[in-house]
Amino acid sequence: MKIVDVCAFYTPSGGGVRTYVDRKLVALAARGHEVVVVAPGARDAEERRGPRARIRWLRSPRFPLDRAYRYFADRPALYRVLDEEDADLVEVSSPWRSASIVADWRAERRSRARLALVAHADPLSAYAYRWFEQVASTQTVDRAFGWYWRHLRRLDQRFDMVVSASDSLTGRLRDGGLRKVVTDPMGVEPGLFSPTLRDADARRAMLGLCGLPETALLLIGVGRHAPEKRWPMVAQATTLAGAQVPAGLVIIGGGSRQRAVVDAIAGNPHVRLIEPTRDRAALARMMASADAVIHGCEAETFCFAAAEAVASGCTLIAPDRGGAADLARAGGGVTYRSGDAHSAAAAIRAVARTAPVRRAVRSVRTMDDHFDALLSLYAGLAPAIREGTRS
Numbered sequence: 225m226k227i228v229d230v231c232a233f234y235t236p237s238g239g240g241v242r243t244y245v246d247r248k249l250v251a252l253a254a255r256g257h258e259v260v261v262v263a264p265g266a267r268d269a270e271e272r273r274g275p276r277a278r279i280r281w282l283r284s285p286r287f288p289l290d291r292a293y294r295y296f297a298d299r300p301a302l303y304r305v306l307d308e309e310d311a312d313l314v315e316v317s318s319p320w321r322s323a324s325i326v327a328d329w330r331a332e333r334r335s336r337a338r339l340a341l342v343a344h345a346d347p348l349s350a351y352a353y354r355w356f357e358q359v360a361s362t363q364t365v366d367r368a369f370g371w372y373w374r375h376l377r378r379l380d381q382r383f384d385m386v387v388s389a390s391d392s393l394t395g396r397l398r399d400g401g402l403r404k405v406v407t408d409p410m411g412v413e414p415g416l417f418s419p420t421l422r423d424a425d426a427r428r429a430m431l432g433l434c435g436l437p438e439t440a441l442l443l444i445g446v447g448r449h450a451p452e453k454r455w456p457m458v459a460q461a462t463t464l465a466g467a468q469v470p471a472g473l474v475i476i477g478g479g480s481r482q483r484a485v486v487d488a489i490a491g492n493p494h495v496r497l498i499e500p501t502r503d504r505a506a507l508a509r510m511m512a513s514a515d516a517v518i519h520g521c522e523a524e525t526f527c528f529a530a531a532e533a534v535a536s537g538c539t540l541i542a543p544d545r546g547g548a549a550d551l552a553r554a555g556g557g558v559t560y561r562s563g564d565a566h567s568a569a570a571a572i573r574a575v576a577r578t579a580p581v582r583r584a585v586r587s588v589r590t591m592d593d594h595f596d597a598l599l600s601l602y603a604g605l606a607p608a609i610r611e612g613t614r615s
Contacts, residue, residue, distance in 0.1 A: 225602065226258040228311035228337075230302070230326055232318035233344055234263040234279075235293055240528045241317070241344055244410065244591075249277040251595045260309050262302070264294035280305055290450065292480065296322045303329050311337050313602055316383075317344040319376060327382040338605045339383045343393055348372065349523035349546060350452040357563055366400075373400045380404050384605050387598070389526035390547040408597045410526045411589035412535045416504055419537025421512035430513070434472030435493045441471040441576040443541075444514040446507070446529040447521070448500070449479035454520030454543075454563065456488030461568035462518075463492050469576040473518070474498055476507070511536040516575050522546040522562035533557075535588045541571050 229248070233241040245261055252259045253276035265281030272278050282301055287293040295318075296302050302322070306314065306329050314330075314337050316323045323341055330337060352365050366373065380386055380402040387408055388394040394407045431442050443462060447453045455475055462473040473495045475485065482497070489495045501507055511517060517533030522543040524530070530548040533540045533555075540557030542548035552559050558575055561567035 225312040226309070227252065227260070227313050227315060227602075228306065228309050229259065229261045229315040229317065229342075230296075230306075230322050231261050231263050231315075231344075232295055232320070232322045233293060234261060234317075236265075240524075240526075243413075243528055244344075246273075247413065247591050248595065249273045249279075251592060252599070253277040255595070255599065257599070260311070262305055262309075264296050266294075292448075292450075295320070296325065299325050299328075302326075303333075306335075306337075307333065313338045313340060313605070315340045315342050317342045319343070319345070319347070319379060323379050323383075327379065331382075338385075338602070340385045340387055340602065340605075341379055341383045342387045343389065343397070343525055346393060346396075346523050346525050346546070350521075354452060354523075354563070377401045385601065387601070390524075390550045392546060392550050393525050406601060408594060408601065409589055410528070410531070411591045411594045412528070412531050413504065414590040414592055417508045417511065417532045417535035419512055421509045421536070423509055423513045426509055426513040427515075430474050430510070431472050433474065433496050436470055436472045439470065441469065441572070442513075442515045443471060443473040443518050443572065444511060444516075444538075445473060445475040445477070445518050445520070446511070446532075447475075447477045447519070449477055449481045449485050451481060451484075452521050452523045453477075455485045457563060457565045458518055458520040458568065459485060459488040459492070459495050460565040461572060462495055463490070464565060464569035465572035465576070466492070466494055469573050470494075471572055471576055472496075474510075474514075476500060476510070508532070508536065511538060514538055516541055516572075518568070518572070519543070519548045520568075521548065524548050527551060531588070539575050541568070541575060543568075 234245050249259055253274050258276045261279045263281055264284030268283050269281040284294040285297050287295045302325055314326055316326050353362050356365050386405045388405050389410050394405050397405045428438055431440055445458055465471050476498045478500045516539040518541040519530055522545040524547040527548040530540055530551040540552045542552040542559055543562035544559040545562045549559050558571045560571040
């Protein structure tokens with residue numbers, strides 16, 4: 225089949241969505257399908273990723289809440305691309321403007337294409353819950369943002385399927401009144417993350433960077449410096465925990481909001497920042513060499529870093545909401561109250577005092593498992609788009 229992914233969150237600066245989409249371009253093309261990702265960019269352009277995989281960039285303005293992203297503002301341009309591509313199935317990975325545009329396009333053009341809304345983002349968790357967490361409960365925020373839930377229910381009616389990456393998100397969407405939600409968890413890159421990559425020299429070097437001996441607890445955090453990732457809170461929690469147990473934290477990531485992270489570290493020599501790396505093998509070795517991986521974001525719909533931590537045999541310390549929490553509970557990790565530095569510090573101390581257990585190699589869900597399941601879901605939408613209908 226031919227699949228067009230209208231992906232508002234795909235950006236050259238990286239992140240979980242880019243990791244996912246890059247893998248999808250390879251995996252689906254290898255299975256004989258044609259895949260076109262339509263993404264907002266600085267200019268109109270086309271990028272080939274193989275004989276069956278392409279990215280089409282549409283010139284688009286920056287997203288005002290996070291200037292690392294852009295958003296689709298030109299409806300006729302997006303209509304034109306969808307007309308030209310004539311897909312069997314159109315995915316949309318943002319619940320905002322692009323989802324409404326694609327639904328309108330199918331209705332106006334009377335297109336045969338099936339539509340799937342893929343929940344790559346949880347805007348209320350990423351923004352609203354965090355903005356108002358000091359003055360209102362999540363239930364109160366949900367009621368105040370009733371218009372958003374009404375919008376999602378309208379999309380649920382206009383799309384053929386809503387794909388969620390975690391049980392917790394599926395539950396929230398169904399509680400909000402959506403009726404077409406299916407769960408297809410994502411996974412780790414196959415053959416890359418493993419406890420067997422643990423390297424005593426790498427661990428020693430990272431602890432040395434933090435000014436600590438080998439007897440200390442080594443924490444790693446992986447992710448860009450965006451407000452919803454809560455790295456300042458994670459750094460503060462490590463400082464609080466470090467007052468009672470020796471613990472070092474290495475945060476691997478970058479971004480325009482790094483100043484807030486540096487300010488939160490406040491000169492603590494046991495917390496260090498490392499620039500993000502595209503060397504996935506090096507990242508896998510670092511994660512396997514850590515004692516625990518800590519995450520601060522409760523807005524993750526899946527959380528690749530958390531899944532990679534579990535695959536690496538690390539103890540996962542995660543907030544008690546979102547996709548990372550699901551992975552921590554399933555993988556024998558530890559959770560803490562979302563957004564609470566003191567609770568996170570207690571979780572760090574608990575992990576340090578119980579001597580983190582190195583887990584043996586075990587079977588974990590991979591991205592290939594995810595894509596196989598996704599294609600099966602799509603093939604079930606209608607006979608017209610079953611595998612093999614296109615050459």
